[in-house]
Amino acid sequence: MKWYTEDWxxxxxxxxxxxxxxxxxxxxxxxxxxxxxxxFGTFFTLDGLMMVNEKDEFIYxxxxxxxxxxxxxxxxxxxxxxGGDGGTAREVLRYGFVENVVMAEIDERVFxxxxxxxxxxxxGVEEDPRMTLHFxxxxxxxxxxxxxxxxxxxxxxTDPISVGEGLFTTAFYEECHRVLTDDGILINQHESPYFAExxxxxxxxxxxxxxxxxxxxxxxxxMPTYPSGHWLFGFASKSLSPLQIDEQQWQSxxxxxxxxxxxxxxxxxxxxxxxxxxxxxx
Ligand code: SAM
Numbered sequence: 001m002k003w004y005t006e007d008w009x010x011x012x013x014x015x016x017x018x019x020x021x022x023x024x025x026x027x028x029x030x031x032x033x034x035x036x037x038x039x040f041g042t043f044f045t046l047d048g049l050m051m052v053n054e055k056d057e058f059i060y061x062x063x064x065x066x067x068x069x070x071x072x073x074x075x076x077x078x079x080x081x082x083g084g085d086g087g088t089a090r091e092v093l094r095y096g097f098v099e100n101v102v103m104a105e106i107d108e109r110v111f112x113x114x115x116x117x118x119x120x121x122x123x124g125v126e127e128d129p130r131m132t133l134h135f136x137x138x139x140x141x142x143x144x145x146x147x148x149x150x151x152x153x154x155x156x157x158t159d160p161i162s163v164g165e166g167l168f169t170t171a172f173y174e175e176c177h178r179v180l181t182d183d184g185i186l187i188n189q190h191e192s193p194y195f196a197e198x199x200x201x202x203x204x205x206x207x208x209x210x211x212x213x214x215x216x217x218x219x220x221x222x223m224p225t226y227p228s229g230h231w232l233f234g235f236a237s238k239s240l241s242p243l244q245i246d247e248q249q250w251q252s253x254x255x256x257x258x259x260x261x262x263x264x265x266x267x268x269x270x271x272x273x274x275x276x277x278x279x280x281x282x
Contacts, residue, residue, distance in 0.1 A: 002017065003018070006049060014227070016037055016050075017038070017039065021035055031047050032113060034113060041055050044085070044110075050226065052085040052118065054120050059222065059223055061087035062258065063259065063268070064091070065088060066250075066257060066260040067235065067268065068185045068242075070242075070245045070249075070265055071185060078092050078150065078152045079101075080103040080153075080154045080156055081104050081138035081155045081157060082105055082138060082156040083154065086111065086121045086122030086123075089125045089128075089131060090121060090125055092152075093131065099130060101130050102141075103133050104137075106135070111133070111135070138155070139171070139172050146179070148184070150179055151185070152187070168201065168204065170208045170211070182238055183238065183240050184237065185237045186209070186235075187236075188236075190218055192230055192232060193275040194230050195227050195228055202218075202279070206280075213236035215236065215238070216236045217236075218269075220271060
């Protein structure tokens with residue numbers, strides 16, 4: 001038995017046993033490693049950090065997609081920034097009324113390797129006629145996108161380091177604001193309140209988004225293989241609140257979801273006091 005270990009902080013490490021190191025590759029953007037173990041199945045890391053695994057990917061991909069889809073029943077055009085494993089696109093494509101999904105993923109190798117080793121997230125995504133893949137920087141993509149051309153932007157990025165850094169900037173969030181329709185929603189990977197480095201990233205992102213969008217919230221979910229297990233998404237919109245949803249409308253879609261439900265939706269936005277303080281909530 002061999003061990004994959006991620007440093008969660010200077011003095012805290014997280015390890016997963018694996019049987020096979022399926023693939024390793026250095027791309028122009030990052031180092032990609034795919035492993036296979038018993039507890040979490042097949043998983044991959046980017047620059048040594050856990051990204052996606054078969055066992056808990058359903059949690060992340062339910063929670064990046066369904067809260068926004070339950071808030072706005074008129075989402076037709078969706079932009080995914082990052083999301084190279086395909087799991088976010090998979091969940092969006094389950095909505096029959098969604099007409100057009102664009103994925104701007106900087107590293108094509110993440111997607112191609114996910115198609116090969118992680119069909120649970122990537123299978124069927126490219127083949128869906130509504131899907132358009134752009135292998136380019138998400139910041140460059142939004143800069144060239146037309147005003148009010150998307151109803152939903154999902155930023156499924158790595159952390160604000162290396163290639164991911166540009167996706168946590170004011171310039172990026174301002175472009176997202178311009179590209180979203182009047183009832184558009186931005187969901188961003190919002191880091192975590194627990195370990196200092198991630199909490200700093202969380203605060204910085206929240207501060208930037210609050211300065212641009214009139215409605216901003218943060219919601220939480222339990223993600224066992226991310227540092228501390230307590231992970232967040234940001235919800236920003238120009239007009240719609242995630243705290244007033246039509247639960248019957250969402251339930252009428254008949255989607256079977258292993259993590260998300262409309263009761264949990266409400267609870268996800270009820271943050272611990274220490275998190276509210278860090279976010280500067282009154
Ligand atoms: N669920 C994972 C997490 O929360 O860390 C992230 C999923 S996905 C693997 C993250 C993707 O963001 C990667 O495929 C990476 O290549 C992509 N990415 C990073 N920076 C990017 C950028 N500037 N533009 C587009 N995609 C980017």
